[in-house]
Amino acid sequence: MKAAVEARPSKELLDELMLANKILAKQNVVDAFGHISVRHDKDPKNRFLMARHLPPQMVTAKDIVLFDLDSNPLTHSDKPQYSERFIHSEIYKVRPDVMSVVHCHARPLIPFGTAKGAKLRPMFHMCGFLGCGVPIYEIRETGGMTDMLIRTAALGKALAASLGDKNVVLMRGHGATMVGESIPEAVFRAVYATENASIQMQAHLLGENREVEFLTEEESAKSSRGRNVPRAWSLWKHEMTSKS
Amino acid sequence: MKAAVEARPSKELLDELMLANKILAKQNVVDAFGHISVRHDKDPKNRFLMARHLPPQMVTAKDIVLFDLDSNPLTHSDKPQYSERFIHSEIYKVRPDVMSVVHCHARPLIPFGTAKGAKLRPMFHMCGFLGCGVPIYEIRETGGMTDMLIRTAALGKALAASLGDKNVVLMRGHGATMVGESIPEAVFRAVYATENASIQMQAHLLGENREVEFLTEEESAKSSRGRNVPRAWSLWKHEMTSKS
Amino acid sequence: MKAAVEARPSKELLDELMLANKILAKQNVVDAFGHISVRHDKDPKNRFLMARHLPPQMVTAKDIVLFDLDSNPLTHSDKPQYSERFIHSEIYKVRPDVMSVVHCHARPLIPFGTAKGAKLRPMFHMCGFLGCGVPIYEIRETGGMTDMLIRTAALGKALAASLGDKNVVLMRGHGATMVGESIPEAVFRAVYATENASIQMQAHLLGENREVEFLTEEESAKSSRGRNVPRAWSLWKHEMTSKS
Amino acid sequence: MKAAVEARPSKELLDELMLANKILAKQNVVDAFGHISVRHDKDPKNRFLMARHLPPQMVTAKDIVLFDLDSNPLTHSDKPQYSERFIHSEIYKVRPDVMSVVHCHARPLIPFGTAKGAKLRPMFHMCGFLGCGVPIYEIRETGGMTDMLIRTAALGKALAASLGDKNVVLMRGHGATMVGESIPEAVFRAVYATENASIQMQAHLLGENREVEFLTEEESAKSSRGRNVPRAWSLWKHEMTSKS
Numbered sequence: 001m002k003a004a005v006e007a008r009p010s011k012e013l014l015d016e017l018m019l020a021n022k023i024l025a026k027q028n029v030v031d032a033f034g035h036i037s038v039r040h041d042k043d044p045k046n047r048f049l050m051a052r053h054l055p056p057q058m059v060t061a062k063d064i065v066l067f068d069l070d071s072n073p074l075t076h077s078d079k080p081q082y083s084e085r086f087i088h089s090e091i092y093k094v095r096p097d098v099m100s101v102v103h104c105h106a107r108p109l110i111p112f113g114t115a116k117g118a119k120l121r122p123m124f125h126m127c128g129f130l131g132c133g134v135p136i137y138e139i140r141e142t143g144g145m146t147d148m149l150i151r152t153a154a155l156g157k158a159l160a161a162s163l164g165d166k167n168v169v170l171m172r173g174h175g176a177t178m179v180g181e182s183i184p185e186a187v188f189r190a191v192y193a194t195e196n197a198s199i200q201m202q203a204h205l206l207g208e209n210r211e212v213e214f215l216t217e218e219e220s221a222k223s224s225r226g227r228n229v230p231r232a233w234s235l236w237k238h239e240m241t242s243k244s
Numbered sequence: 245m246k247a248a249v250e251a252r253p254s255k256e257l258l259d260e261l262m263l264a265n266k267i268l269a270k271q272n273v274v275d276a277f278g279h280i281s282v283r284h285d286k287d288p289k290n291r292f293l294m295a296r297h298l299p300p301q302m303v304t305a306k307d308i309v310l311f312d313l314d315s316n317p318l319t320h321s322d323k324p325q326y327s328e329r330f331i332h333s334e335i336y337k338v339r340p341d342v343m344s345v346v347h348c349h350a351r352p353l354i355p356f357g358t359a360k361g362a363k364l365r366p367m368f369h370m371c372g373f374l375g376c377g378v379p380i381y382e383i384r385e386t387g388g389m390t391d392m393l394i395r396t397a398a399l400g401k402a403l404a405a406s407l408g409d410k411n412v413v414l415m416r417g418h419g420a421t422m423v424g425e426s427i428p429e430a431v432f433r434a435v436y437a438t439e440n441a442s443i444q445m446q447a448h449l450l451g452e453n454r455e456v457e458f459l460t461e462e463e464s465a466k467s468s469r470g471r472n473v474p475r476a477w478s479l480w481k482h483e484m485t486s487k488s
Numbered sequence: 489m490k491a492a493v494e495a496r497p498s499k500e501l502l503d504e505l506m507l508a509n510k511i512l513a514k515q516n517v518v519d520a521f522g523h524i525s526v527r528h529d530k531d532p533k534n535r536f537l538m539a540r541h542l543p544p545q546m547v548t549a550k551d552i553v554l555f556d557l558d559s560n561p562l563t564h565s566d567k568p569q570y571s572e573r574f575i576h577s578e579i580y581k582v583r584p585d586v587m588s589v590v591h592c593h594a595r596p597l598i599p600f601g602t603a604k605g606a607k608l609r610p611m612f613h614m615c616g617f618l619g620c621g622v623p624i625y626e627i628r629e630t631g632g633m634t635d636m637l638i639r640t641a642a643l644g645k646a647l648a649a650s651l652g653d654k655n656v657v658l659m660r661g662h663g664a665t666m667v668g669e670s671i672p673e674a675v676f677r678a679v680y681a682t683e684n685a686s687i688q689m690q691a692h693l694l695g696e697n698r699e700v701e702f703l704t705e706e707e708s709a710k711s712s713r714g715r716n717v718p719r720a721w722s723l724w725k726h727e728m729t730s731k732s
Numbered sequence: 733m734k735a736a737v738e739a740r741p742s743k744e745l746l747d748e749l750m751l752a753n754k755i756l757a758k759q760n761v762v763d764a765f766g767h768i769s770v771r772h773d774k775d776p777k778n779r780f781l782m783a784r785h786l787p788p789q790m791v792t793a794k795d796i797v798l799f800d801l802d803s804n805p806l807t808h809s810d811k812p813q814y815s816e817r818f819i820h821s822e823i824y825k826v827r828p829d830v831m832s833v834v835h836c837h838a839r840p841l842i843p844f845g846t847a848k849g850a851k852l853r854p855m856f857h858m859c860g861f862l863g864c865g866v867p868i869y870e871i872r873e874t875g876g877m878t879d880m881l882i883r884t885a886a887l888g889k890a891l892a893a894s895l896g897d898k899n900v901v902l903m904r905g906h907g908a909t910m911v912g913e914s915i916p917e918a919v920f921r922a923v924y925a926t927e928n929a930s931i932q933m934q935a936h937l938l939g940e941n942r943e944v945e946f947l948t949e950e951e952s953a954k955s956s957r958g959r960n961v962p963r964a965w966s967l968w969k970h971e972m973t974s975k976s
Contacts, residue, residue: 032479033370033472053471055479080471110368110443114458115451124842124905125880126765147466148369148459173368173459199842201446202933207847214846215880215905222879227785227812228765235764235787276723277614277716297715299723324715354612354687358702359695391710392613392703417612417703445690520967521858521960541959543967568959598856598931602946603939635954636857636947661856661947689934 006066006074007042009049013183014064017049020183023236024102025057029190034104034175037088038183040066044099048092053080069093070153083149086156087177094160098179100186105175108197113170120170120197122215126228127196129167129189131220136170137162148174168193184233191232250310250318251286253293258308261293264427267480268346269301273434278348278419281332282427284310288343292336297324313337314397327393330400331421338404342423344430349419352441357414364414364441366459370472371440373411373433375464380414381406392418412437428477435476494554494562495530497537501671502552505537508671511724512590513545517678522592522663525576526671528554532587536580541568557581558641571637574644575665582648586667588674593663596685601658608658608685610703614716615684617655617677619708624658625650636662656681672721679720738798738806739774741781746796749781752915755968756834757789761922766836766907769820770915772798776831780824785812801825802885815881818888819909826892830911832918837907840929845902852902852929854947858960859928861899861921863952868902869894880906900925916965923964 017038024030032055040047048067051059065081066074071089073081088101112120113136120134139146142158148171150156159177163169167189168178178193180186203212215223261282268274276299284291292311295303309325310318315333317325332345356364357380364378383390386402392415394400403421407413411433412422422437424430447456459467505526512518520543528535536555539547553569554562559577561569576589600608601624608622627634630646636659638644647665651657655677656666666681668674691700703711749770756762764787772779780799783791797813798806803821805813820833844852845868852866871878874890880903882888891909895901899921900910910925912918935944947955 032476053475055475055482057479058482083470105368105370107439107443108446111447111450111456114367114456115447116455116457117452118447118450122905123846124837124907126837128879145460145462145466147372147470148463149467149470172457173366173463175368195839199839201450202840203843203847203850205449205937206843206850206933208849211848212843212846213848213904216877218877219880219905222877223881226815226879226881231785231787232764235789238787238790276720297719299719299726301723302726327714349612349614351683351687352690355691355694355700358611358700359691360699360701361696362691362694389704389706389710391616391714392707393711393714416701417610417707419612445694449693520964541963543963543970545967546970571958593856593858595927595931596934599935599938599944602855602944603935604943604945605940606935606938633948633950633954635860635958636951637955637958660945661854661951663856689938693937 006047007040009040009042013038013041013049014061016183017064018059018061019237019240020187021051021056021059022240023187024104024190025055026239027191027236029102029104029106029194030056031105034102035082035084035088036100036102036183036186037067038100039092047074048088050082050085050088052076053082071156083151086153087150087159090153090156090160091163091177091179095163095165095179097181100180100183101177102179102186102190103175103177104190106190106194106197108194108201109170109176111201112197113172113174113176120168120193121200122220123196123200123203123212125215125219125223126192128215128220128223130193130196131215131217131224133166134168134170135162135164135166136172138172139174182229185229187236188229188232250291251284253284253286257282257285257293258305260427261308262303262305263481263484264431265295265300265303266484267431268348268434269299270483271435271438271480273346273348273350273438274300275349278346279326279328279332280344280346280427280430281311281329282344283336291318292332294326294329294332296320297326327395330397331394331403334397334400334404335407335421335423339407339409339423341425344424344427345421346423346430346434347419347421348434350434350438350441352438352445353414353420355445356441357416357418357420364412364437365444365456366464367440367444367447367456369459369463369467370436372459372464372467374437374440375459375461375468377410378412378414379406379408379410380416382416383418426473429473431480432473432476494535495528497528497530501526501529501537502549504671505552506547506549507725507728508675509539509544509547510728511675512592512678513543514727515679515724517590517592517594517682518544519593522590523570523572523576524588524590524671524674525555526588527580535562536576538570538573538576540564541570571639574641575638575647578641578644578648579651579665579667583651583653583667585669588668588671589665590667590674590678591663591665592678594678594682594685596682596689597658597664599689600685601660601662601664608656608681609688609700610708611684611688611691611700613703613707613711614680616703616708616711618681618684619703619705619712621654622656622658623650623652623654624660626660627662670717673717675724676717676720738779739772741772741774745770745773745781746793748915749796750791750793751969751972752919753783753788753791754972755919756836756922757787758971759923759968761834761836761838761926762788763837766834767814767816767820768832768834768915768918769799769817770832771824779806780820782814782817782820784808785814815883818885819882819891822885822888822892823895823909823911827895827897827911829913832912832915833909834911834918834922835907835909836922838922838926838929840926840933841902841908843933844929845904845906845908852900852925853932854952855928855932855935855944857947857951857955858924860947860952860955862925862928863947863949863956865898866900866902867894867896867898868904870904871906914961917961919968920961920964
C-alpha cells in the first residue's frame with residue numbers, strides 16, 4: 001500500500017529536470033521526441049520524476065509527473081503519458097547506481113544501431129564512458145514484429161538487461177538510452193555519445209581499411225572521471241539562462 | 245459551370261496552411277522553392293488551397309489562392325502562380341484519401357533520386373511511412389527532355405501514377421513529393437523523410453558491404469500509427485508562435 | 489585620359505551590391521574572404537563597382553569603390569583594395585554578357601577543384617547553369633609556384649580564359665568564381681553551385697560504382713531559364729531586411 | 733624569488749584574450765572545453781595569461797589568471813585551474829616565437845589524429861600554415877595508459893617536442909594544439925585547421941583512389957603570409973561586438 005502522503009521533491013531537482021529537457025533540445029539530442037527522468041530525491045527507491053507526454057522543449061514545472069517503479073503515474077493521471085516510460089522504470093529497478101535516464105533518437109547514433117557490424121567506441125577522452133562497451137538492443141528478440149516502442153514492462157526489462165552494467169545502449173531502428181549518476185551526467189553522456197558517433201563515422205571513412213585507434217579500456221576508465229560533467233553543465237545552464 | 249458562390253475555407257485551415265509554409269522553411273525542407281497545398285474543407289472534392297507564386301516563408305493570409313482540380317486559380321488570377329500546381333491537382337484527382345500535398349527539393353532526398361541503385365528505406369520508427377516503398381519518378385518517360393518541372397496536367401498525372409498508393413515519391417534530378425491525410429501529416433512526412441535520407445546515407449557508409457537493417461514492412465506499418473504527428477506539430481507550432 | 493566627371497551609379501545598383509555582400513555571407517558562400525562586383529550601370533563598358541578590402545558582411549554604402557577595367561581604383565585610392573580584383577576586371581574585358589562576378593571559397597566547392605578526377609555536374613534543375621561544363625583553373629600553368637592569389641592582370645586573364653564562355657570556374661587549392669547577367673544571378677549561381685557540390689558528393693558515395701544520373705545538357709539548358717533567380721532573390725532580400 | 737611587484741598586462745591584451753575565448757566558442761572550435769593563452773606583454777619571457785577553469789564562452793575580465801612558466805597561478809590561486817595548463821607553459825619554454833597557444837577538441841580534427849594513416853594537409857591557401865607538416869602526438873609514448881590529459885610538465889614537454897617548429901599538433905584520442913605569433917593568428921589557425929579537416933575529409937572520399945592535389949610546400953609557405961589574419965579577426969570582432 002502506498003503512503004498516504006508523498007514527500008515532495010526538492011525545487012532544485014525539479015529545476016534541474018526542466019533545464020535538462022531544454023538542454024537536450026538545444027543540443028539536438030531530442031527533437032519533439034525523447035525524454036529524461038530522475039529518481040525522486042526524497043524517495044529514490046520507489047519513485048521517479050519525468051514530464052508528461054510533451055516535446056521536451058515545452059516542458060514546464062507543472063508538467064512533471066510522479067511515477068512509481070511500475071510506471072504508474074501518481075499525479076497527472078488524467079493526462080497522456082509517454083508510452084515508453086517503462087524504459088525508465090525497468091532500468092531503475094535493476095540499476096540502483098543509476099539516478100537519471102535519457103531516451104533519445106539523436107540522429108548520429110541511429111546508424112550505429114542499424115549498420116551491419118558497426119560498433120560505437122570511444123574516439124576521445126570526453127567519451128571514456130563508452131569504453132566499457134555499447135550493446136545494441138534488438139526488440140525482435142523479445143517482442144517480434146512491433147511498432148518499435150518499449151510499451152510494456154516486459155520490453156523495458158529486456159532493454160535493461162541489454163544495457164546491463166553499461167552506460168549507453170543503442171536500440172536498433174529506434175534510438176538510444178543512456179544513464180548516469182545524476183541528471184547532468186546522463187545529459188552529458190547523451191550529448192557526447194552523439195558527438196562521438198559523428199566523428200567515429202568520419203574516422204572510419206578516413207582510415208586505411210577503416211582502421212581507427214580508439215581509447216583503450218584503461219584510457220577510457222581513467223578519462224571517465226574528473227570535472228568534465230560539471231564544467232559542461234555550467235555552460236549549458238549559462239546558455240539557457242542568459243538568453244531569456 | 246462552377247457555383248456562383250464559393251464556400252469560404254475555415255480560418256483554422258488557412259492558419260494551419262500558413263503555419264505549414266513557415267514550418268517547412270524553418271525545418272529546411274524548402275528554401276525559396278517548394279509548396280504545400282490542402283483540400284478545401286468545405287468543398288474537398290473540387291477545390292484546393294495553396295499560396296500564390298511566393299517563397300513559402302513569405303506567405304501570408306492574403307496570398308492563399310483557391311484552385312479547382314484542373315489547377316485553375318479561382319482567386320488571385322491576376323498574379324503569377326506556381327508552375328507546378330499540377331503536382332497537387334493531379335494527385336487530388338486520384339487519391340481521395342490525400343488531404344494535403346508537399347513538394348520540395350530537400351537536399352538529402354536528392355541523392356536518393358539520382359544515385360544509381362539508391363533506395364530510400366525506413367531507418368527508424370519515425371519513418372514507418374516509407375516502409376510501403378518509395379518510387380522514383382523519371383520525367384523523361386513522359387516528357388522527354390524537359391526543364392524538369394511538372395508544368396502540365398499530363399506530367400502531373402504521370403507523377404501521380406508513379407506515386408501510386410504510396411506516401412512519398414522521389415523525382416529524379418528535381419526533388420520529392422509527399423502526401424498526408426492532413427497538413428500536419430504531410431509536413432511530418434516531408435521533415436522525417438529528409439531526416440531518414442541523412443541517416444540512411446551514413447548507415448550505408450558505415451555498414452559492412454553497405455548493409456543496413458531496415459524496419460520490416462510489418463514494423464513500418466505498425467510504427468506509422470500513433471501520436472507522432474500531433475506531438476511533432478505541437479512543437480513546431482510552439483517554435484513558430486513563441487518567437488514572434 | 490579618363491573623363492573629368494564620372495557618372496554616378498544608381499542608388500538601386502549600390503543597394504543591390506551591398507545587399508549581395510550580406511546575402512553571400514548569410515548563405516555561407518563567403519566568410520571573411522570573397523567578393524562580388526558589378527558593372528557600372530551608367531558606364532558598363534569601362535567601369536565596375538566593388539567594395540574596398542573588407543569582409544563582405546561589413547560592407548556599407550561608403551565602402552563601394554569605382555574601378556576601371558585595369559582594376560585601378562578611381563575612388564578610395566588611399567585605402568587597401570582586394571588583391572584579387574583582377575579576377576573581376578579580366579572577366580569583364582572578355583565577357584560583355586557578364587554584368588556581375590562573385591569570387592568565393594565556399595567549402596563544398598573546394599574538394600571538386602582538388603580531388604583527382606572530380607567533376608562538378610548538375611544534380612537538379614536549380615543548377616542547370618552547371619550543365620555547359622565547369623572548368624578547373626590551375627594557377628601553376630601560368631604562375632608556377634604562387635601564393636595562389638590572382639594578384640596580376642596576367643593571372644586574371646588566364647583565369648578568364650579558363651572560364652571561357654561558362655558560368656562557373658573552380659580554382660584548384662583556392663575556391664571558385666561565378667558570373668551572371670545581374671547581381672542576383674551571380675549570387676544565385678554561387679549559392680546553388682555550393683548546394684550542388686554538397687549533394688553531388690553524397691550522391692557519388694551512395695551510388696553503385698559512384699554512378700549518378702545528372703541532368704543532360706538539354707535538361708540543363710532548359711532548366712536554366714525561368715523565374716528561379718528573382719524568386720530566390722526575393723526571399724534573400726526579405727530575410728535581410730526583415731531582421732533589422 | 734619572484735619580483736615583489738608584477739607589471740600589469742595592457743587592457744588591450746586582456747580584451748583581446750577575452751574576445752578570443754568567445755570567438756573560439758562562436759566558431760565551434762571549443763565547446764565547454766579548450767583554452768587559449770597569451771604571453772604577458774610586459775613580461776613575455778616569464779609570464780603568460782589564461783582564464784581560470786571555465787568554459788571559454790563564460791570568461792570575463794576578472795577571470796584572467798597570471799601564470800609563471802611552470803604553470804603556477806600567481807593570481808586566483810584559490811580557484812581551480814585548467815589541468816592542462818602545462819600545454820601552454822611547456823610550449824612557451826621552447827618556442828620564443830610563439831606568443832599565443834590554443835588547445836581544443838574541434839570535432840573535424842579528431843579523426844585526423846585517430847584514423848590509421850590519416851594526415852592533415854593544406855587544401856587551400858587559407859591553410860598554408862599546415863604545409864610545413866602536422867605531427868600527431870601519442871601520449872602513450874611518454875605517459876603509458878593515462879586519462880589523456882596533459883596534467884604534468886613532463887607530458888607538456890613531450891607535446892611541445894612533438895609540435896617542434898610546426899604550427900599545429902594533433903593529439904591522438906584527444907584534440908589539437910595550435911600556436912601563433914599573436915592571439916589572432918593562433919585563433920585563425922584553430923578555425924582554419926578545422927575548416928581544412930572538413931574539406932580534406934570530403935576530398936579524399938571524392939577523389940579517385942582518394943587522391944587529392946594539396947598545396948605544395950612552396951605554395952603553402954607563400955600563402956601563409958599576407959593580410960588574412962587581420963581581415964578574419966576584423967570580422968570575428970565585428971560579429972561579437974555588434975550583437976551585444
